[in-house]
Amino acid sequence: FEPYDRLSPTIVEGTEALVDAAERSGVERIVFGSSLFAHGPEDGAVVDDTSPTTPLLDYGRAKLDAESAMTSARLSAGTVSVRLPHVYGWNDLLFGILRSGYLPFPADLDRRFPHLHVTDAARVLVAAVERGGSGPAVVADDVMVDWRTFFEVVTTYSPSSRVIPLPGTPIRAALSLLDRLPLRTPTMLAADTIRGWNLELSTESGTLDRFGLEPAFPSVETGIPDVLDGALPWRWRHPVLDRR
Numbered sequence: 001f002e003p004y005d006r007l008s009p010t011i012v013e014g015t016e017a018l019v020d021a022a023e024r025s026g027v028e029r030i031v032f033g034s035s036l037f038a039h040g041p042e043d044g045a046v047v048d049d050t051s052p053t054t055p056l057l058d059y060g061r062a063k064l065d066a067e068s069a070m071t072s073a074r075l076s077a078g079t080v081s082v083r084l085p086h087v088y089g090w091n092d093l094l095f096g097i098l099r100s101g102y103l104p105f106p107a108d109l110d111r112r113f114p115h116l117h118v119t120d121a122a123r124v125l126v127a128a129v130e131r132g133g134s135g136p137a138v139v140a141d142d143v144m145v146d147w148r149t150f151f152e153v154v155t156t157y158s159p160s161s162r163v164i165p166l167p168g169t170p171i172r173a174a175l176s177l178l179d180r181l182p183l184r185t186p187t188m189l190a191a192d193t194i195r196g197w198n199l200e201l202s203t204e205s206g207t208l209d210r211f212g213l214e215p216a217f218p219s220v221e222t223g224i225p226d227v228l229d230g231a232l233p234w235r236w237r238h239p240v241l242d243r244r
Contacts (some may be wrong), residue, residue, distance in 0.1 A: 001192040004058035012065045016069040034066070036138065037196060039213060040054035046203060089119075090227055090230035111147055111197070112145055127211035131211055133210075178190075
């Protein structure tokens with residue numbers, strides 16, 4: 001979530017270089033891991049493949065520009081841009097911070113945003129290679145939730161974890177100043193990270209159907225317990241309700 005000028009050399013120019021190399025080498029198909037941040041919020045409208053691309057984040061702009069490089073490729077089997085939502089898993093930013101026991105979260109917890117377990121994200125990318133197709137493909141799990149629900153599931157299965165809501169605006173302003181430092185080390189936590197956590201987007205259920213898949217984790221209710229098993233040394237299980 002760095003500023004655009006820091007993202008462009010890798011996400012945009014790097015993708016262009018890969019596309020050129022693929023064409024020269026006879027590659028038939030490229031599948032690109034894009035982002036739902038290529039879209040912008042539209043008064044609660046449901047985002048699909050045909051929705052306008054009006055990115056508010058530099059990360060979304062970079063992904064969209066990389067998609068343009070993909071569509072210019074002359075590959076026999078075409079290109080697919082899989083627009084991924086918030087992909088959560090054992091080693092992602094949120095659960096990485098949560099290992100400390102505390103997660104300061106500078107965002108409106110009532111914002112709704114699509115999620116997808118990392119296992120299902122990987123399955124989609126593989127299926128996109130195998131099944132083919134072309135153009136953008138919006139994907140997410142089957143159940144839309146807000147961040148409040150997301151973290152309620154986390155604390156249900158890991159009661160010792162503490163999510164601390166914080167005001168996003170002043171933290172985003174402070175990070176914006178840090179973003180301008182020329183020698184700053186690249187980081188996942190930047191001003192656009194906060195902006196992204198505060199965006200609100202919705203998707204339909206069944207987005208994995210086009211790839212012939214049913215989600216292994218159709219909602220955060222099933223996905224987060226699996227992630228906690230890998231992210232934390234232990235998690236709480238109800239002694240009666242857990243019948244395994």
